[in-house]
Structure formats: C-alpha cells, structure tokens
Amino acid sequence: MSALLAVRDLRRNYGAIRAVDGVSFTVAPGEILGVIGPNGSGKTTLFNAILGQVRPSAGQVLFDGRDVTGFGPVRLARLGIGRTFQTLQVFASLSVRDNLIAAAQEFAGSPGRRLFARPDAGLAARAEEMIELFRLGHVAHRPAGTLSYGQQKLVDIAMAFMPAPRLVLLDEPCAGVNPTLIAQLADLLRRLNREHRASFVLIEHNMDFVMTLCERVICLAQGRLLADGSPAQVQSDRAVLEAYLGA
Numbered sequence: 001m002s003a004l005l006a007v008r009d010l011r012r013n014y015g016a017i018r019a020v021d022g023v024s025f026t027v028a029p030g031e032i033l034g035v036i037g038p039n040g041s042g043k044t045t046l047f048n049a050i051l052g053q054v055r056p057s058a059g060q061v062l063f064d065g066r067d068v069t070g071f072g073p074v075r076l077a078r079l080g081i082g083r084t085f086q087t088l089q090v091f092a093s094l095s096v097r098d099n100l101i102a103a104a105q106e107f108a109g110s111p112g113r114r115l116f117a118r119p120d121a122g123l124a125a126r127a128e129e130m131i132e133l134f135r136l137g138h139v140a141h142r143p144a145g146t147l148s149y150g151q152q153k154l155v156d157i158a159m160a161f162m163p164a165p166r167l168v169l170l171d172e173p174c175a176g177v178n179p180t181l182i183a184q185l186a187d188l189l190r191r192l193n194r195e196h197r198a199s200f201v202l203i204e205h206n207m208d209f210v211m212t213l214c215e216r217v218i219c220l221a222q223g224r225l226l227a228d229g230s231p232a233q234v235q236s237d238r239a240v241l242e243a244y245l246g247a
C-alpha cells in the first residue's frame with residue numbers, strides 16, 4: 001500500500017544547529033505513529049517543517065504521493081492534514097461550539113465561497129458530531145476559557161478534527177492532562193482511527209500512552225532518526241536507551 005505521508009531526508013538548520021538532520025519515514029493509511037525523543041531532539045521542528053510552519057532546509061514531504069514540501073497549514077488542511085500545538089489554540093471567550101465552527105471555517109472553501117456562505121453553513125452538524133464524540137455536550141455552550149485545562153485540550157483536539165482530516169499531527173496531546181482524561185483521549189483517538197479512518201502522528205513524552213496507542217514508533221536524537229519499529233522494539237533499543245540516559 002502506498003504511503004499516506006512520506007518524509008524524505010528532511011533537514012532544518014538554525015544557524016549551526018541541525019534541528020532536523022536528514023529524517024526519513026512513512027505513515028501508512030490508517031496508521032498511528034508515535035514520535036519520541038529527549039528534549040531538544042527535533043520533534044517539534046520536524047512537525048513544523050512537515051507542515052510548512054518553518055521552511056525545510058532540504059528534503060521532501062509527500063502527502064498521498066503529491067509533493068507538498070513547503071505548503072502552508074491552510075493549504076495542507078484543505079488537502080486533509082491537520083495539527084495541534086503544544087500550547088492551546090482555543091479562543092477563550094468563544095463557546096466550545098463556536099470554537100469548533102471557527103476552526104473549520106478557517107479551512108472551508110475559497111475566500112469567495114466563505115464570504116457568501118452562512119457563517120455556520122454545513123459546519124453546525126459536524127460540530128455536534130464532534131461534541132458528542134468528545135463528550136463535550138455538558139460544556140458546549142460555555143466559553144472555552146472557563147473549562148479545565150484538560151477539557152480545553154480536548155476542545156483543541158476536536159477543533160483539529162472539524163475539517164475531517166485524513167492525517168493529524170498531535171504535539172504532546174497528554175501534556176498537562178489528568179490520567180482520567182488521558183484514558184478518555186486514548187479511547188477517542190482509537191475511535192477516530194477506526195471509525196473515521198484518521199491517521200495520526202503524535203509527539204508524546206507519556207510512554208504508557210505511546211506504547212498502548214501507537215502501532216509504530218520512531219525515536220529522534222539530536223535531529224536524527226535513531227530507531228523506527230514496533231513500540232516493544234524501540235523501547236528496548238540500546239541506542240534509544242542511551243539517548244535518554246545521556247539527555
């Protein structure tokens with residue numbers, strides 16, 4: 001089966017720092033891939049270079065066989081790639097429901113179509129679907145800023161799923177989230193994967209989460225790919241253990 005995402009020899013330098021130093025990997029349709037590595041190993045820069053948020057110094061990104069290297073987030077979202085950030089992207093004063101609608105509006109159609117469409121045309125039903133899936137019904141009317149951090153994180157992730165992406169890159173979805181919500185999040189991502197056919201690449205320091213959710217894991221260290229295999233293989237890889245101990 002051809003890859004949904006193919007990253008080829010991707011590089012990003014900051015002056016003398018090789019933040020991403022020749023990384024190659026693929027994501028198959030339907031796959032959940034974990035990205036691990038010590039602090040400063042290049043994980044977020046890798047996401048930023050894939051998603052056109054920083055310009056790659058070299059290398060290629062292919063989505064569904066198409067060269068999308070350097071495409072910006074809006075263009076990529078229209079092709080079916082979404083992302084979340086380490087920091088929350090919710091609008092604190094908007095209700096949860098309006099946050100969801102706003103997230104999808106940003107990516108819906110041409111500027112002309114958006115200008116003449118009803119503000120929530122076609123999106124309200126999708127927002128309700130996400131509210132139900134993410135179990136946010138009891139807080140859907142509340143300003144997002146009044147929710148707990150973990151609940152806001154769920155809203156943030158639900159926002160990334162509003163345009164029905166085929167691939168979502170999640171940057172530390174568990175950070176700052178309590179264990180109960182982490183279990184709920186793992187369950188949700190499994191459902192989005194199975195029932196909505198979404199593929200994920202997720203950066204995460206919570207190893208239990210990575211090991212139970214991901215079918216494959218890659219490990220970065222100093223910008224380079226150190227290991228690529230099953231969770232069990234990567235967890236017991238000598239180079240991976242040394243990179244963590246030396247970090």
Ligand SMILES: Nc1ncnc2c1ncn2[C@@H]1O[C@H](COP(=O)(O)OP(=O)(O)OP(=O)(O)O)[C@@H](O)[C@H]1O
Nearest residue numbers: 014017018019037038039040041042043044045046
């Ligand atoms: N905008 C920037 N300017 C200069 N150097 C940068 C910039 N962004 C990242 N770096 C450097 O690139 C390297 C990789 O950083 P990056 O944030 O991608 O690592 P990370 O694995 O995501 O770390 P963490 O797990 O702490 O989030 C680090 O040495 C970092 O200092």
